Amino acid sequence: MAQITVTTGRIVGQVDRRIFGGFIENEGRAIDGGVYEPESRFADEAGVRIDTRDAIAGLSMPVMRWPGGNFVSAYHWVDGVGPKDARPNRWDPAWGAVERNQFGTDEFMTYCRDLDTEPYLCFNMGTGTLDEAMAWLEYCNGTEDTAWANLRRQHGRDEPYGVKYWGLGNEMWGDFQIGHLTAEEYAAKAKRWALALKRVDPTIQLVACGRDGLHADWDAIVVEALVKYVDWYSMHIYTGSDDHWSNVLQVHQVDRALEYAGALIAGARYRQGVEHPVHITYDEWNTWFATRNDRRRGELVQERHTLSDALAVATYLNIFVRRSDVVKMANIAQVVNVLAPIVTGPDGVLKQAIYHPFAIAAAHTQELAVDAYVDCPRYEHTEEHNDRWEHRVGDLGPFPVLDVAATRSEDGTRLVVSVVNRDPDSEHRVSVVLSDATFAGDVTIRTVSGPHPLATNEWDSPDVVGVSEAGLEGAGQTLEIVVGACTYTQIDAAIGV
């Protein structure tokens, strides 16, 4: 039998709810046809699809990043404000499509307000200028009688939006990025921008554009140069495979990346005497690149997510919880249609497999991450398989087949244990042992499951991968449950001392 030993008094981090953030980009059908579709019978008078927005609300996202992504590196925000019939069509060189600019800054802000989520905007550091960036910041946050603040007022928004999070570019390290830069060029430019932008609004928090924590040629240079001037360091990761074990185990790359990037940041802060915190935001992460992926231009990356992907997503979230000492924000990429938990169609929305673990974790994860030690079989994936991911030693194990994270409430009355059973063949009997507390009454067990690892939800069978809920009575220090093959199980229990 597997054993999970939880020590509720050993706190490993304060969980920041911003790890359940999202990202939407003007790409494919994410915005046009996803979030915004005036022709849809589900649209309100502003053209916003209410069914999509309701489905996003079910993910309880505290922060939403927009407008890109690669798109932002040629985006001029001015094109997306003012009367809609006067907004220009522009060629989007990132994704090879026409951008109609019908969903811009004001529409995004209204969307965030209605979802009760905080906006996180990203500057165009590709074709954009510093002047344009400062103007956007002033348009959003300006309180004085200035032309940019007045333009916002003219567009019907008297109160400033007070946007707190601003990204200094997107993936500027890649030659696929419009206007990409070397690490040294980026560091110098981002520093100049940061100093100027904080003159416009000193209350903003700036996000440096990182890579993945593992590329010394970018991460080390950029962290060292910018740690004084920014509040966040962003990293991106996409993993994925049609091979189940590879798909779920690749996610552990995050642990290694966090170790490296966390150390880079800690070292740079120490050497330079930087007192303010610089947290990591995984502001793009998800499963992608599977061979089932449809990457045709125009119908971009409308990934069909499997049960295996749902377990990968649950593992990502467990890692963010376990590493909540350094990760204070994460944004699943993306939220609608593109690589997304939510897919839209003429008859409504479809919740893909990955929707369910995200929704459950976002709704029930508690405030404090606590120590959870799992004793169970370990697995190393050595079989040949067809992947797009280049593996190094240790990338695919050995890792415990059960991935576990535990959180408890500040007042110590509630414990939530997330168990991802990546084993496609066997259920496991699990004994959850509390070393310093007892189960004290109601226990809710939520389970995400499906018939096999590659199961997907489709329009004519939307609940193949779904959620079930059961209740138990807990008492004493031990609770025994069985986690089925290929399942995500959340144990949500009342506890006492």
Ligand code: AHR
């Ligand atoms: O989310 C899709 C794309 O992946 C984003 O535009 C880019 O930042 C990343 O490479």
